[in-house]
Every structure is written in structure tokens, then in C-alpha cells.
Amino acid sequence: MTSAQNSGITVIGAGWCPHCKRVKKFLSAHRVSYRNVDLDEQPAAVDRLKELQNGGQIIPTVIYADGTHDVNPSDEVLVIGGGNAALEEGLHLSEFARRVRVLSKTDLTASSLLQDRVKSDPQFVIHTGVDVVELEGDHGRFAAVVTRDRETGARHRFPAAAAFVFIGMRPNTDFLGAEFERDDSGFLVTGPTMQTSIAGVFAAGDVRSGSTKQLGSAVGDGIAALLMTRRYLEAGHHKAKVLVDA
Numbered sequence: 001m002t003s004a005q006n007s008g009i010t011v012i013g014a015g016w017c018p019h020c021k022r023v024k025k026f027l028s029a030h031r032v033s034y035r036n037v038d039l040d041e042q043p044a045a046v047d048r049l050k051e052l053q054n055g056g057q058i059i060p061t062v063i064y065a066d067g068t069h070d071v072n073p074s075d076e077v078l079v080i081g082g083g084n085a086a087l088e089e090g091l092h093l094s095e096f097a098r099r100v101r102v103l104s105k106t107d108l109t110a111s112s113l114l115q116d117r118v119k120s121d122p123q124f125v126i127h128t129g130v131d132v133v134e135l136e137g138d139h140g141r142f143a144a145v146v147t148r149d150r151e152t153g154a155r156h157r158f159p160a161a162a163a164f165v166f167i168g169m170r171p172n173t174d175f176l177g178a179e180f181e182r183d184d185s186g187f188l189v190t191g192p193t194m195q196t197s198i199a200g201v202f203a204a205g206d207v208r209s210g211s212t213k214q215l216g217s218a219v220g221d222g223i224a225a226l227l228m229t230r231r232y233l234e235a236g237h238h239k240a241k242v243l244v245d246a
């Protein structure tokens with residue numbers, strides 16, 4: 001078992017089995033703990049496989065905490081979206097999955113560098129001009145994505161182990177009212193002090209127009225906005241002592 005907190009997952013496999021290694025690598029990379037049952041060391045575990053598979057003995061078999069199981073989980077994953085985030089995530093996933101299928105409703109919009117890397121990588125299959133119209137489940141878990149070709153209307157079903165959605169962000173700024181200046185995508189326009197177009201209202205992080213959408217810069221924005229808020233309050237707008245500490 002890995003050192004992380006117990007997830008209740010058991011992987012029945014064998015040291016010589018490449019698909020077992022792939023599944024365990026995926027779990028480890030995502031810090032999901034599992035109990036490793038190696039058939040060569042614990043041959044009696046084959047009885048559990050037969051019980052789960054109506055006599056079958058396929059490995060790897062992954063048994064989850066709720067008692068459900070997967071027999072040789074699919075080594076294909078789907079990435080929905082065609083921008084930088086989608087392709088970056090796809091490249092990361094290609095370390096664990098045999099195939100990464102990218103589904104994008106337009107042509108890819110990621111940087112040409114990322115597009116070149118993905119297009120030249122045989123692990124990737126790219127579908128552009130498709131709408132995702134359905135996510136299918138099986139016994140309460142994700143099973144497949146159904147797409148419709150935007151030109152022909154043809155539908156395709158793509159079974160996969162998982163789907164990762166990177167289709168952009170819509171900032172939750174509607175509650176602020178129309179007087180706040182926004183960019184074309186609805187992100188709040190701020191000046192160098194993080195102040196919005198309304199005096200005394202500051203914005204920080206992803207919601208800011210032009211922000212890098214990265215955790216580190218969001219935290220930095222937050223600190224800057226806090227300091228600027230304190231300066232604003234101290235500038236005489238409020239009489240009470242300001243106890244904000246950055």
C-alpha cells in the first residue's frame with residue numbers, strides 16, 4: 001500500500017503485467033493510495049478474480065471502496081477542449097494513458113508549440129468540429145462521451161476511463177451590476193492597484209481581466225488587493241483604525 005491515506009482501493013495484478021503497472025502508476029501519480037495484491041505472491045487472490053468476473057481471471061482488476069470493480073480499466077482518456085489548458089493536461093495525461101483523445105468544437109486554439117507537440121505524438125487522437133452532446137454513465141460511474149459532428153451531424157460514442165473538461169471559464173461577476181467595467185469575456189477590469197472601476201472595490205485573482213489564471217498570481221493579487229484596500233481605507237475614507245494585516 002502507498003503511504004497516502006487509505007482510499008479503500010485494491011489492485012489485483014502481477015509484477016510482469018504492463019497494464020497493472022500503468023494503473024498503479026496512474027494512482028500513485030494522483031496520490032491515490034491502494035492495496036497491491038500481487039498474484040505471484042498471493043495466488044489465492046485468483047479466487048476473488050473468478051468471483052468478480054464470473055470465472056474470469058483478467059488483471060489488473062481494481063476494486064473500489066464501495067465494492068464495485070473495473071477489469072483492466074480503459075487506458076484511453078478524453079480531453080474536452082482545444083486550448084492551452086486542454087493540451088497541457090493532455091500531455092500530462094499521456095504519461096499514464098496509452099491514448100489521449102482530444103475533442104474540440106473548433107479547430108485547436110492552443111499555442112502552435114503545444115499543437116505541434118500533440119499532433120506529432122502518436123498517443124494523441126484529435127477530433128475538431130465536434131460538440132459533446134452526452135456523457136454516459138454505467139453503474140454510477142463515467143463510461144463514455146457522445147459527440148455530434150458540427151457539419152455532418154454524425155454521432156460518435158467514445159468509451160474511456162475518464163474525461164477531463166477544459167472548455168474555458170465564465171467569471172461569476174453578474175451580481176456586481178452593470179456599472180463595473182468588464183472586458184469582452186466578463187472579467188473585471190482593474191488598475192495597477194487592483195481597484196475596479198468603482199472606487200473602494202478591489203478584485204484579485206482569476207476574476208481580474210488579464211490575470212494569468214495561475215494560483216501563484218492569484219495569491220499575489222490577493223495580497224496586493226489587501227494592501228491597497230488598507231491604503232484606501234487609511235486615506236481618510238474611514239475614520240476607524242484599520243486592523244488589516246497582510
Ligand SMILES: Cc1cc2nc3c(=O)[nH]c(=O)nc-3n(C[C@H](O)[C@H](O)[C@H](O)COP(=O)(O)OP(=O)(O)OC[C@H]3O[C@@H](n4cnc5c(N)ncnc54)[C@H](O)[C@@H]3O)c2cc1C
Pocket residue numbers: 172175204205206207213214215216218
Ligand atoms: C482544473 C484546473 C487545474 C489548475 N491547475 C493549476 C496549476 O497546476 N497551477 C496553477 O498555478 N493554477 C492552476 N489552476 C488555476 C488556479 O486554480 C486558479 O488560478 C486559482 O484557483 C484562482 O484563484 P481565485 O481565488 O482567483 O479563484 P477561485 O479559486 O476560482 O476562487 C473563487 C472563489 O470565489 C467563490 N465565489 C464565486 N462567486 C462568489 C460570490 N458571488 N460570492 C461569494 N463567493 C463567490 C467561489 O466559490 C470560489 O470559492 C487550475 C485550475 C483548474 C480549474
